Amino acid sequence: MYQQASWMITLLFSVFVILIFVTVLLKSGKRVDYGKIQTKGYFIRSVWFVVVFSVMLAATYFTLQDLPFEGAEAEETPVDVQVTAIQFGFDVSLDTLKVGDYAAFHVTSKDVNHGFGLFDDQLTIVAQTQAMPEYTNTVYYKFTKPGTYTILCMEYCGMAHHLMKREIKVTE
């Protein structure tokens, strides 16, 4: 969902930027006095600044409501899953979960930096965090659909980085 939104926003904005640059390019030919353009330009710039700033403010406000590391511990008791990454695989303390389970993945690494990426059966990332030596990152995910989920490595860790894989079954 966030992936799709990012893609659409990027496309729309790109079209907007292309239109602006092409318009100015097409209107670069006939010379007029710069003073007039500056007066008008600085006004447009103020409006543009207010628009960009407001969009950023709104985006900040709304997106900070849903932080992935703020597990709603209070709402539900999470099912704890310990995940340990090592070159080149993942150890998990639990590999079958149920739909409706609210999982807390406690992720760490035994050697170098790895990444914990949780993919659903459509191969879409649904959650991730870093797997770091000496530290434990916790990421929360509520399973709403059954299926086979796969943990893949998201931080380059050497020659078999792309082969690090661990499946998790989620049953009805």
Next chain:
Amino acid sequence: MTTTLHVAIDSKTKKAVVFPLVFSGVILLLMMIFGVVMLLGQGKLIELNPIMFYKIMTIHGTGMIGVSALAGSCIIWYFLKQYVPLNTAVFRLNVYLFLVGVAMVLVGIFAYDFAGAWTFLYPLPAQSGGMWGKTGAALYLGGMLVIGTGFLILLLEAARAIIKQYGSLATSLGWPQILGKEKGFGPPPTVVASTMVCIVDIIALITGAALLSMSLINVFVPSFTIDPLLAKNLTYAFGHVFANSIIYMGVIVVYELLPRYTGRPWKSNKIFLIAWNMSTLFTLIVYPHHLLMDFVMPKWMIVMGQVLSYMNGLPVLVVTAFGALMIVYRSGIKWDVASSFLYLSMFGWVIGVVPAIIDATIVINHVMHNTKWVPGHFHMYMGLGACAMILGFMYYLTRMEGGRIDNKLDYLTLWLYILAFLGLSGSFLFSGKSSAPRRWAEHFPEWIPADVVAAFFGTFVMITFLLFLVRFISYSSNIGSKINQSDDIRPSTHG
């Protein structure tokens, strides 16, 4: 108003930039070929052994960032020389150290199998999982240290010269004007931008040197360890800042030349100065947006990572690119290939900022971090932004100093380059949207079609770049020897 496209500096300085530019161009081309090879591998169009893939990935990242910075340093040097006296020997020293460093890096990678990626994230160099040993890691890290030292010396020299002329870096960043102590415009844009680059890069390079030294020790004395989270912070404080500074070096050519092409001044007024002060500060402190998925980081740092990354987009979106549009709008500019590249670079920078800002949003980063979305955005602004600045500079030099005349093929390749680079970075973004992780030697079948498309566009980028390079090299030997093209690019003054 009469303007001239010529830059009033001595021919020694003009000649000094030729070799590093040719060298950067050749390496850029070579790295592009490597880029295409990686895509052919990911797209299963060729058989590419993962070990080779990761070696190529390491040299592609290192080489691209390294030579674009080298070319960027040519831009700074060339234009800053108009305002402050700089020691050309220091510039040469950086080029030599760069060559030595590159040689070490190449041997480390190709003879001793180092493939720790250009971010060499501690403790990977010392714990390769069986792929490379101490020698490879030492050569790579040592080579990077040599390259970094060269840049550090170069920028210290630039900072020294600026301070001597303007009194302090605060003055050359326009603080007197911002604080209202002095009326009128601040120092020339080139001086302001160079000051920013000096400040952020000197800090980044010292951080990098500390990190590289500690990693080197760790390779030989495994009992000497660093806190991995600290190391990660240092890595991005160095890598993010240094990579970012390239476009701030490059933009100097736009500040210098677009006003000359359009006959309109680009002055450092108060807003301009504030924007550059913002960029200086933000570039230094936004790096935690690389650590948004490290939930052990303090929460306030993660949230600031998002907020500051948003704010960091403001100077370019509202001031720099907007200023370029204003200068060009109804200016009567007579376009040539060089000025087209400069205009393109503003476009490339702006269009690359948006996917970057989106990815700096924590909830989005949660599903986009370390996917191909990330290379997608930076290829856009490196390829269409930074490289366009470098190419604009090259085309300007051969036109004004080398006696080259623009031809139809130049324009054709320019347009092809734009389309191909948009296609290339667009397919990376698409892969990222489809959850394909970055830095994976082999992709699942679902992700392969986008790799094939990217390989197709990448091939076109490579071919067009080859043509630019041939044009540059064939005229480059004239640069600095007074074969001057007449100044007929001045805009018409009527109307």
